[in-house]
Amino acid sequence: xxxxxxxxxxxxVTTVYHFLFVPLTIGxxxxxxxxxxxxxxxxxxxxxxxTKFFGKLFLINFAMGVVTGIVQEFQFGxxxxxxxxxxxxxxxxxxxxxxxxxxxxESTFLGLWIFGWDKLPKRVHLATIWAAVIGSNLSAYFILAxxxxxxxxxxxxxxxxxxxxxxxWAVLTNSSALxxxxxxxxxxxxxxxxxxxxxxxxxxxxxxxxxxxxxTPVRRGATDMWRTPMRAALxxxxxxxxxxxxxxxxxxxxxYEQQPMKLAAAEGLKHDTAGAPxxxxxxxxxxxxxxxxxxxxxxxxxxxxxxxQARFEKEFGPGDYxxxxxxxxxxxxxxxxFGMATVALxxxxxxxxxxxxRDPRPPRELPAWLARACVLALPLPTIAMISGWLLSEIGxxxxx
Numbered sequence: 001x002x003x004x005x006x007x008x009x010x011x012x013v014t015t016v017y018h019f020l021f022v023p024l025t026i027g028x029x030x031x032x033x034x035x036x037x038x039x040x041x042x043x044x045x046x047x048x049x050x051t052k053f054f055g056k057l058f059l060i061n062f063a064m065g066v067v068t069g070i071v072q073e074f075q076f077g078x079x080x081x082x083x084x085x086x087x088x089x090x091x092x093x094x095x096x097x098x099x100x101x102x103x104x105x106e107s108t109f110l111g112l113w114i115f116g117w118d119k120l121p122k123r124v125h126l127a128t129i130w131a132a133v134i135g136s137n138l139s140a141y142f143i144l145a146x147x148x149x150x151x152x153x154x155x156x157x158x159x160x161x162x163x164x165x166x167x168x169w170a171v172l173t174n175s176s177a178l179x180x181x182x183x184x185x186x187x188x189x190x191x192x193x194x195x196x197x198x199x200x201x202x203x204x205x206x207x208x209x210x211x212x213x214x215x216t217p218v219r220r221g222a223t224d225m226w227r228t229p230m231r232a233a234l235x236x237x238x239x240x241x242x243x244x245x246x247x248x249x250x251x252x253x254x255x256y257e258q259q260p261m262k263l264a265a266a267e268g269l270k271h272d273t274a275g276a277p278x279x280x281x282x283x284x285x286x287x288x289x290x291x292x293x294x295x296x297x298x299x300x301x302x303x304x305x306x307x308x309q310a311r312f313e314k315e316f317g318p319g320d321y322x323x324x325x326x327x328x329x330x331x332x333x334x335x336x337x338f339g340m341a342t343v344a345l346x347x348x349x350x351x352x353x354x355x356x357x358r359d360p361r362p363p364r365e366l367p368a369w370l371a372r373a374c375v376l377a378l379p380l381p382t383i384a385m386i387s388g389w390l391l392s393e394i395g396x397x398x399x400x
Contacts, residue, residue, distance in 0.1 A: 178292025
């Protein structure tokens with residue numbers, strides 16, 4: 001293994017490790033802000049307790065995200081200095097905006113939120129957590145805009161062997177970024193929803209083991225307290241799943257135009273095919289579905305990896321322009337399978353805990369088996385999101 005492969009492995013491993021915390025920070029921050037808003041509007045003590053409980057988990061996760069993200073900065077200078085020299089003028093702009101604008105906004109107001117309990121007026125204190133949440137989402141946007149430029153470079157020109165930015169607005173409104181942001185942020189909400197479901201499911205099971213007949217008022221009240229965030233997480237996960245699916249469809253159409261090699265690798269399509277089928281698993285094909293998903297035309301031609309390789313060699317010279325085909329192929333399927341399983345679990349949970357119409361009895365409780373399923377499903381959305389990131393970066397063209 002040469003130095004280039006080692007650098008790729010190092011950056012890939014550290015990025016995945018960092019990416020364990022980033023999505024949860026984005027989604028959990030909004031969830032905590034929502035709980036505090038509910039407390040501010042209703043004055044119910046349970047919302048305050050839930051805000052502080054999930055707020056602690058949010059802060060721990062935020063700190064881990066910051067620490068693991070610092071490692072990334074050093075690698076740009078140490079392992080990828082030539083790349084940084086070439087793209088620094090373009091790539092550095094959105095990253096500078098992220099650090100100087102979004103991260104400062106996020107960290108400053110998060111500090112005010114941490115130390116402002118019982119010191120700031122309630123409305124001001126509530127505004128601090130929402131400002132921090134806005135900052136975290138702005139950070140995501142600027143970072144994804146920089147990442148999107150690597151997939152679909154716009155707003156630049158090459159001068160003296162270096163990329164020079166000519167249009168910052170074009171970089172920030174890159175079509176790839178506009179499709180990628182709702183997909184990634186939506187997936188972050190699915191991750192956060194899955195995390196909250198697992199935490200609530202664990203506490204529900206613990207309280208039921210302590211009071212299986214629900215005869216102790218204190219225990220019964222504790223169990224009921226976890227129902228509120230669990231229902232909220234079920235709703236958040238289901239809605240976010242719809243956003244992820246819709247933006248994923250938009251991303252597929254952009255791949256067809258901008259990164260045909262990634263699209264072909266994700267489907268395992270070797271040769272140009274009219275009415276290309278979609279394969280959920282090897283050996284099972286849905287006729288013309290890939291062409292329809294890519295273009296809305298079931299008879300459209302989708303380019304294959306081998307034919308694209310021949311075209312790229314003719315246009316750019318000798319070289320292997322294909323990504324790691326097995327990794328891209330299976331990452332795509334793991335992403336879809338685990339993501340859909342998480343969303344399906346949330347929809348099932350919403351149905352089983354729905355309110356009874358015209359019935360004075362309280363809403364249905366979450367069955368014990370479903371609470372266990374929520375706990376066991378904790379890693380599914382995170383694995384799905386990491387698989388999607390592997391698909392996005394390993395399949396990316398031009399390849400670094």
